Every structure is written in structure tokens, then in C-alpha cells.
Amino acid sequence: MKKLFSILAIAALVFVGSNNVQAAPAKALSTNVSMISATAGTLLAQDEAAPAQSESFHQELKQRFIEGGPGFMGIVLLCLILGLAIAIERIIYLNLSTTNTANLASSVEEALKSGGVSAAKEVCRDTKGPVASIYYQGLDRADESVEAAEKAVVAYGGVQMGQLEKNVSWISLFIALAPMLGFMGTVIGMIQAFDKIQAAGDMNPSLVAGGIKVALLTTVFGLIVAIILQIFYKYIVAKIDSIVNNMEDASITLIDMLVAYKNKK
Secondary structure (H helix, E strand, C coil): HHHHHHHHHHHHHHHHHHHHHHCHHHHHHHHHHHHHHHHHHHHHHHHHHHHHHHHHHHHHHHHHHHHHHHHHHHHHHHHHHHHHHHHHHHHHHHHHHCCCCHHHHHHCCCCCCCHHHHHHHHHHHHCHHHHHHHHHHHHCCCCCCHHHHHHHHHHHHHHHHHHHCHHHHHHHHHHHHHHHHHHHHHHHHHHHHHHHHHHHHCCHHHHHHHHHHHHHHHHHHHHHHHHHHHHHHHEEEEEEEEHHHHHHHHHHHHHHHHHHHHHCC
């Protein structure tokens, strides 16, 4: 659409210029028509070049993938798909597990002062996240002693940490596995290239270069998969560390609240 407006604007300017020409009107008209035609052709060619470039990128990627061989390239692609699936599931779970611990602690403290342990447990029951679950387990043992509540908090904190780290080790496995598969594909491709040289009985540079190029493609794709999964893995680990720190701080706050509640009774 912008190109069309540009063509119309150029045509208008040329038309105005032709009106100012007093001599040789036929020649001026012919020149103006030629200018408009050339400009229109150039702009339309630019419009058609953009989708052609995008299509060439996808075609190039597809061609390189096929050249690398369906065996190892398919396994590397499977590592990418499985790793991304686990990473997205963990990111969603961790974001849902994130709670405002300061608001939760203040709500539990107010409930302890107004309604006792049962009211505080009700607040934790209505709140999602690992911190609320730890609070609930600690309050559930509060009638026994503060030491029993502390042991329950520590034990259930380990359970919640295991839930946060669930399936994360699979992502690290795919990070290590993808480049290793790429290197293996490269080695096998080099062996096949030398087999072709031996069968041909001649050191043909084109034959060697083609075999090495195909062999190195598996390494490139393996490294790309590892880099992508590594970014997601580091984000997930940082998110888990943040939630665990909040859990530890909240646990200390809960024990302090229980000690103060026991002393007032």
C-alpha cells in the first residue's frame, strides 16, 4: 500500500511538471510516462523481493536439515521439542507457585491474633503456592509444640523443593545430549566421506568438501539446540532459587509468629 501511494505521488509530481513545460509537449509526456513506468517497476520488484527472501530462509533451513541426515538430525530435533515442552511446563508451574510471602505472613499473623490456629490454617488453605503449604503444615503441628512445628516446616519444605525441581534434570540431559549427538553425527559423516574417497580411489576436493559439510551440519544444529535449552534452563534455576529463598524466609517468620503466639497464651 505504501508503494502504491509512492507511485501516485510521483505520477502527480511528474504531471504537474509536464504542465509547466511549454515546448515539445509530446516529448515531455513521453518522458513522464517512462519515468512513472520505471519507478513503478522498481517499487513492485522491491515488494516481491521481501517474501522471496523470507521463503528462501525457510527453504535454506529445511535444505540444511535434510542435508544433515534424517537420523541424527531427527534425534537432535526430538531433544529440542522435548526440552522445550518440559521447560514451558516448568515455567508455567513456577509462575503459578510464586506468591506474595509478605502479604501471606501478615494475613496469617492477623488470623492468629483474631481466630487462633484454625483461622490461620484457613488462610493458608485458601492460598496457593508452596509457602502456603509449608505454613499449613507448620500450623497443623502448632498444638503439639514449636519444635514439632519447626520439624514439620523443614520436612515439608524439602518436599516442596522436590516439586519445584521436578523434571528439571531432563532439560540438563537434553542440553548435554544434543551437542554430543551432533558430534557423533559429524564423526560418522567424516567416516562416510573417507569411505567415499577410498571407493573412488581419488582425492577429489569436491567429494571431501561435500562430505565434511554434511558432517558438520549435525554439530551446528546440536549446538543451537543446546544454546536454546540452556537459556530456558538458567531461567528456571534462577526462578527456583528465588522461590526457595522466599520459602526459607517465610519459614523463619512462621516460627517467630508461633513462638509469640505460644507466649501470649
